[in-house]
Amino acid sequence: MTTLLERNANFITSPRGIAVFIAATLILLATIRTSLFPGIGGDDGEQIVFAQAFSWGYQIRNPPLVTWLLIAVQVGLG
Incomplete structure (x- = not known):
């Protein structure tokens, strides 16, 4: 469990991990906006x-x- 956590922590704190997090957040927010508030x-x-x-x-x-x-x-x- 510790190695999995360490590996994920290394990815999340890397520039690519931050970019993936920001992209996923924007996609999630756009999906919520278009599905719940279509007007x-x-x-x-x-x-x-x-x-x-x-x-x-x-x-x-x-x-x-x-x-x-x-x-x-x-x-x-x-």
């Missing part, structure tokens, strides 16, 4: 509405840069 959230819906047309600003506290980036992605990807 768009409030902020996502707001950005989809704002992305329909360019504007210099939508709200004082939220500049439109994120929306402009979303528009660029939508134009590029279709």
